[in-house]
Amino acid sequence: MDQNGLRVHSQQVIDATKQALERRGVSIEEIAKIVYEMQIAYNVGLTLEHCIESVESVLKKREMQHAILVGIELDELAEKKMLSAPLQQIVEADEGLFGVDETIALGSVFTYGSIAVTTFGHLDKNKIGIIKKLDTKIGEGIHTFLDDLVASIAACASSRIAHRTRDLEEHNETFADIEPEETAPETKIEGTTT
Numbered sequence: 001m002d003q004n005g006l007r008v009h010s011q012q013v014i015d016a017t018k019q020a021l022e023r024r025g026v027s028i029e030e031i032a033k034i035v036y037e038m039q040i041a042y043n044v045g046l047t048l049e050h051c052i053e054s055v056e057s058v059l060k061k062r063e064m065q066h067a068i069l070v071g072i073e074l075d076e077l078a079e080k081k082m083l084s085a086p087l088q089q090i091v092e093a094d095e096g097l098f099g100v101d102e103t104i105a106l107g108s109v110f111t112y113g114s115i116a117v118t119t120f121g122h123l124d125k126n127k128i129g130i131i132k133k134l135d136t137k138i139g140e141g142i143h144t145f146l147d148d149l150v151a152s153i154a155a156c157a158s159s160r161i162a163h164r165t166r167d168l169e170e171h172n173e174t175f176a177d178i179e180p181e182e183t184a185p186e187t188k189i190e191g192t193t194t
Contacts, residue, residue: 010062017065020072024146026130031055034129034154038119039161045176046161053180054157058112064153067108071101071145078142094137094144105148109155116159123151160184 021027032051040046058064077083078091090098102124109116127135127147131154134147164183168174175183 013062013065013069014060017059017068020068024072024075024141024143026134026146026150028052028055028059030130031150031153031157034123034131034150035157035161037128038123038154038158039165043161043165044174047175047180049180050161050175050178050183051157053183054160055153057160057184058153058156061108061111061156063108063111064156067104067152068149071104071149075142075145078144079140091144092142094142098144101145101148104145105152108149109152112156112159113163115162116155119158120151120155123155124148128154 018028029048029052032048032055035051035054036046036048039051059068074083074091078088081088081092083091094101105124106117106120109120123131131147131151134143134150137143160183165175168177
């Protein structure tokens with residue numbers, strides 16, 4: 001914390017984000033499976049481990065962490081019927097014209113470029129993997145925000161993979177040539193400082 005006791009340490013935010021996803025029944029691996037499904041057709045040698053690393057990296061971004069924490073908090077408050085009317089009913093019903101859930105998720109996608117934005121749109125429309133399970137409202141949970149947030153994470157992680165693919169192609173390499181921890185677009189690229 002800072003001198004006024006208000007600043008939260010980065011690791012605390014990362015931990016809270018991962019715990020919130022876990023509490024809501026969403027694992028890193030389930031998100032990575034979506035990324036794998038989206039990217040395997042374009043990437044020789046891509047493994048689930050590459051996709052897990054990409055998801056983990058996306059979850060280190062503050063924009064994503066904040067979106068996840070806010071969205072999950074709103075879903076949980078709605079489950080406890082703690083939102084004011086009419087917001088309670090709107091979130092609980094996941095009304096079609098309520099676009100705030102997509103807006104929060106989309107806002108966190110912009111960091112990863114236009115490919116992430118179009119991938120998010122695809123996932124929001126087609127509901128792949130756990131996104132479909134969250135969207136179908138199986139059980140008593142409210143996932144108005146969470147399904148879109150998972151789509152956002154998967155879209156960003158897919159975008160990272162796509163950008164890395166281009167770098168690899170320029171060096172006549174594929175994902176078969178790199179370890180999962182080397183999936184970042186900046187890793188082992190000539191002319192970069194990282």
